[in-house]
Amino acid sequence: xxxxxxxxxxxxxxxELEREHAxxxxxxxxxxxxxYTRDALPAIRPVNHIVDSGVVVVRTxxxxxxxxxxxxxxxxxxxxxxxxxxxxxxxxxxxxxxxxARPVTDRDRLARYHELLQPWVGLxxxxxIEIEPTLVNGIQLIGPEGIRSSQVGPEVPGxxxxxxxx
Numbered sequence: 001x002x003x004x005x006x007x008x009x010x011x012x013x014x015x016e017l018e019r020e021h022a023x024x025x026x027x028x029x030x031x032x033x034x035x036y037t038r039d040a041l042p043a044i045r046p047v048n049h050i051v052d053s054g055v056v057v058v059r060t061x062x063x064x065x066x067x068x069x070x071x072x073x074x075x076x077x078x079x080x081x082x083x084x085x086x087x088x089x090x091x092x093x094x095x096x097x098x099x100x101a102r103p104v105t106d107r108d109r110l111a112r113y114h115e116l117l118q119p120w121v122g123l124x125x126x127x128x129i130e131i132e133p134t135l136v137n138g139i140q141l142i143g144p145e146g147i148r149s150s151q152v153g154p155e156v157p158g159x160x161x162x163x164x165x166x
Contacts, residue, residue: 012090013142022138025084026095027051031120032082034058034131036069036101043069048120049080050113055132056080056097057104059117059125067103067127076101080131085141095138097131104128 085092
């Protein structure tokens with residue numbers, strides 16, 4: 001199934017998204033959840049983000065646990081998840097990116113990200129962290145009437161696959 005086709009029959013479908021389509025949907029979300037390791041356990045924090053050339057970029061406080069974890073290890077594997085789900089219509093999408101997180105240190109990129117990525121809470125966000133995706137997994141939930149246009153995202157070439165229901 002092409003990722004640009006929207007279901008118009010009476011059945012519900014779950015479509016597995018191609019990498020580029022999943023990243024394009026992720027770019028439309030205002031915030032998501034970063035999953036990182038704290039004391040050998042998973043920790044989850046909501047943050048806002050942008051997607052820049054396939055890399056997920058977040059701003060955070062240098063004193064945050066997430067920032068401290070990333071700065072403490074040369075390689076920090078994290079997951080980042082965002083979605084847009086219509087709970088009434090049971091349609092939408094979910095994307096999970098798994099990859100390595102590292103602080104952004106280049107002055108030009110830092111200045112650019114400070115312009116592009118505004119904090120969504122009233123705290124100083126003085127650290128910028130990028131997540132380089134290794135795995136990108138996304139699904140789209142399509143109902144009998146299709147999906148809201150805001151849940152489609154930009155058209156991306158490639159083939160998405162309908163998941164087997166059995």
